[in-house]
Amino acid sequence: MSYFAKVRVSLKYMMATIDTISNHPQLSEQTKSLISTALNSFEENFSKEPCAVALAPGRVNLIGEHIDYCDGFVLPMAIDRYIVFVTAPNDDNVIRCIDASLLGEPAVEIPIDCDLEISTPKWANYLRGVVDGYFKKGMVPKSGFDVFITSNVPKGGGLSSSAALEMAMAFALKVNGAEDSQSVSTEQRALISQHAEHTFAGVPCGIMDQFASAFGQKDQLTLIDCRSQDVELVPFTDESLSIVIANTNVSHELNDGEYASRRQQTEDGLRILAKPSWRDVSLDEVVASKEQMDELTYKRSVHVVGEISRTIQAAEALKANNSKKFGELMKSSHKSLRDDFEVSCPELDTMVDIALELADKYGVLGSRMTGGGFGGSTVSLVASQNVDSFIDELSSLYQQATGITPEIFASRPATGAQAIGM
Numbered sequence: 001m002s003y004f005a006k007v008r009v010s011l012k013y014m015m016a017t018i019d020t021i022s023n024h025p026q027l028s029e030q031t032k033s034l035i036s037t038a039l040n041s042f043e044e045n046f047s048k049e050p051c052a053v054a055l056a057p058g059r060v061n062l063i064g065e066h067i068d069y070c071d072g073f074v075l076p077m078a079i080d081r082y083i084v085f086v087t088a089p090n091d092d093n094v095i096r097c098i099d100a101s102l103l104g105e106p107a108v109e110i111p112i113d114c115d116l117e118i119s120t121p122k123w124a125n126y127l128r129g130v131v132d133g134y135f136k137k138g139m140v141p142k143s144g145f146d147v148f149i150t151s152n153v154p155k156g157g158g159l160s161s162s163a164a165l166e167m168a169m170a171f172a173l174k175v176n177g178a179e180d181s182q183s184v185s186t187e188q189r190a191l192i193s194q195h196a197e198h199t200f201a202g203v204p205c206g207i208m209d210q211f212a213s214a215f216g217q218k219d220q221l222t223l224i225d226c227r228s229q230d231v232e233l234v235p236f237t238d239e240s241l242s243i244v245i246a247n248t249n250v251s252h253e254l255n256d257g258e259y260a261s262r263r264q265q266t267e268d269g270l271r272i273l274a275k276p277s278w279r280d281v282s283l284d285e286v287v288a289s290k291e292q293m294d295e296l297t298y299k300r301s302v303h304v305v306g307e308i309s310r311t312i313q314a315a316e317a318l319k320a321n322n323s324k325k326f327g328e329l330m331k332s333s334h335k336s337l338r339d340d341f342e343v344s345c346p347e348l349d350t351m352v353d354i355a356l357e358l359a360d361k362y363g364v365l366g367s368r369m370t371g372g373g374f375g376g377s378t379v380s381l382v383a384s385q386n387v388d389s390f391i392d393e394l395s396s397l398y399q400q401a402t403g404i405t406p407e408i409f410a411s412r413p414a415t416g417a418q419a420i421g422m
């Protein structure tokens with residue numbers, strides 16, 4: 001195809017893409033503006049027209065923590081914060097990625113036609129893992145492609161920026177033809193991404209983050225049964241309630257061993273209980289096995305069975321419009337994560353304590369740490385009419401207490417990973 005013919009084709013795609021984005025019923029104005037900035041940056045950096053956009057949200061988990069790898073239930077939602085990939089084919093056999101936050105550094109190049117290995121820069125391993133996962137299943141894009149990456153998901157904030165990177169790459173591969181030879185389900189894309197996290201980032205994570213980013217829907221929480229991998233959407237449409245996410249700005253590295261050790265301890269507990277799945281274990285059975293367990297294994301086991309039960313109750317409470325009960329369950333979840341599972345940290349506890357001290361003043365129903373822990377974010381359920389004042393006061397009291405400036409924002413459940421434009 002001549003250069004001019006290529007430009008015309010790509011312009012046609014571009015116009016259709018812009019049209020779809022500006023009329024997209026599920027994307028917020030904030031996200032549309034993020035995409036529009038990314039489209040311009042693509043042109044500036046690659047000196048050509050973009051063809052398509054792939055985007056994936058971060059997530060916040062409302063309840064059900066550290067039990068996705070225990071066959072439990074989790075109740076996360078996709079947040080209105082996205083990683084956006086703007087892409088167009090190139091004439092090489094590589095995926096060439098430029099990240100907006102790393103301008104000036106060399107583009108990352110990932111070959112499309114061979115097995116891949118862990119390499120540098122480290123952040124690109126999430127991408128390599130997904131490309132390799134597709135390659136190993138015989139799914140290769142039609143050609144290499146260029147990608148410009150823009151994000152407003154806080155990095156290291158416990159809001160699954162890594163799952164968003166993986167899911168956005170899966171959709172970038174899709175729009176560049178990698179799925180043309182076989183149909184790939186939402187679940188399969190999420191599982192390839194989870195596998196990438198295991199093999200290329202060294203984190204033996206469960207399925208929650210990738211599933212939340214993949215299955216997210218506007219105004220819906222995703223109740224995930226991590227044993228059957230079924231997803232049930234639970235409406236969160238009460239405008240009088242808001243979800244506030246508070247990033248402590250204390251960062252965590254889940255591959256530093258603490259996450260893997262927690263997972264190992266739950267496996268030890270289940271082995272002592274001699275049950276095939278945590279879903280078949282009651283609190284009474286854990287208590288009855290106390291003598292056979294060391295103290296740590298016992299505490300971890302108490303958390304797992306308690307959190308599975310709390311999550312089921314929380315989903316029911318929400319369906320019955322009982323937000324007070326939902327809030328109480330969030331508080332118990334935090335205590336269990338702090339005292340029995342020991343994955344909180346002083347900054348998370350401070351953020352939760354302050355939020356709960358402001359309960360009467362602003363109508364805070366519940367608050368807890370969210371995600372892997374050891375830093376990252378908290379999530380609070382708050383009366384919408386007070387949400388701005390709550391955010392201001394939480395922010396200034398946290399700063400006074402810790403000397404750290406937090407990042408606090410409200411988000412409603414948002415739409416999941418997708419591609420636009422081809």
Ligand code: GLA
Nearest residue numbers: 065066205206207208371372
């Ligand atoms: C991290 C992992 C998830 C999950 C949470 C804790 O986010 O990636 O799979 O285990 O921690 O609930």
